[in-house]
Amino acid sequence: MTNTDEQLGVLTKAFSGIGVDEKTLISVLGNSHPDDRKSYRKGIQFFTEDERSFERWQADHVAQLEREFLRFKNAMVFWAMHPWERDARLVKNALLKEPQLYSVVVEIACTRSSEELLGARKAYHSLYDHSIEEDVAVMVPGPERKLLGALVSAYRYEGSKVNEETAKSEAKIFCNAIKDASKNPVEDEEVIRILTTRSKLHISTVFKHYKEICGNSIDEDLDTDLFLKETVQCLCTPETYFSKTLDGAFNGEADEDTKDALTRVIVTQVDTNMQKIKEDYHNKYGVQISDKIAEEVNGNYKDFLLTLLSRES
Incomplete structure (x- = not known):
């Protein structure tokens, strides 16, 4: 096997999974010659050759790469944020999705303490000049509206x-x-x-x-x-919910919102409930969360998630 073939295999792996292996891309592509990159384009699955023999990157893979880089950025931003602001923004984003992500609103309303939920409601006021309750009442059209509105209003x-x-x-x-x-x-x-x-x-x-x-x-x-x-x-049993949510995020066929739950769960739970989540995940799926991340995730995103998990253990 030639050195180019080996690097092609490394690049293919670097571009795959949840998260891009930035260090590998820098090492291989940064030191490559034009002929090497031509070989990469012909060999790597993300490129296609049209009827004019022009090697172009498929649009859906460009979008995938953008999403993968964004995951690392989002994880860093959410980690640096005040937890109240983070929850407020997560609720707002969930309500703006089409279809709406009721599970995220339920997750925040039901797994946070009374003071944490009150804090998220205060942050929502500050960020959006109205309340979570108001947005739920206006934006949720179905039978779930009344329960969701009461859940986000609770002080237990x-x-x-x-x-x-x-x-x-x-x-x-x-x-x-x-x-x-x-x-x-x-x-x-x-x-x-x-x-x-x-x-x-x-x-x-x-x-x-x-x-x-x-x-x-x-x-x-x-x-x-x-x-x-x-x-x-x-x-x-929030650990049951979170371990199921994490497993869904590792599914390569899942939609982007489902995959993004990996960031949300790790960042929001690592300081509170992560030990129970780890135990539940291992009992259900027979693998440690950290091992699953090491297997499925790449690059700086992987390193950051594993760093968060090692803080907790």
């Missing part, structure tokens, strides 16, 4: 007291609402009240009794209702 009790009898009663309410095929449970006023006013510990107790009453876990019964299932997971 975070103590250890739980009334078992109340929890049992509310488990029955949930069971009836989910079993009622005539109505979407996300529109049930009592379901909304429980999910948006009760403490997370209380809601976890509700779902413990739910399984006793209904026979299945709440996760099993919400298997076809992703929005409500993610809400419940973010409130009660």
Whole structure:
């Protein structure tokens, strides 16, 4: 195998995956001669030769390269930001997406502490001159609007007291609402009240009794209702939600928003819940998150994510 063939293989790998291997690109391309680059263009999968024998870079791969470089930039910017501003901007971006990313809004509303969520709401005021609640009310068109609006408005009790009898009663309410095929449970006023006013510990107790009453876990019964299932997971078992979100980000066929979740989850969770997420991910998928990143991600983006994870461990 010639040196050019070896470098071609290295370049192909450098351009692939989540994140570009910038160091390799600099080393190989920076030291290459015109004839080398011609060989690269003919050999690397991102170039095509048209009917005039002109070697051009395919437009979709140009866009891919731009996105990959942007991932590293975004990770750095989000890490440097105040957490309240970061969450406010994430919510705004999620609402502006088409289709909207309800899961990101749910994630921030349900996995942050009461003070953190209040801080994000304050930051949103400062950045956009109106409230998260207002944007949810105006911008979310579907049946999810009422629950989302109440979730982002919540300021929950975070103590250890739980009334078992109340929890049992509310488990029955949930069971009836989910079993009622005539109505979407996300529109049930009592379901909304429980999910948006009760403490997370209380809601976890509700779902413990739910399984006793209904026979299945709440996760099993919400298997076809992703929005409500993610809400419940973010409130009660956020590590389950985050490990699933990370695994989706590693899927090479995933859309860009799904892949971008890798940045969001690592940057926002590394100082809080990452140890539980690591354990859940390893239990579910049989690999460490850091090993998966080392395998799937390239360049400075990979190095930065692994640096964040090593801080936490």
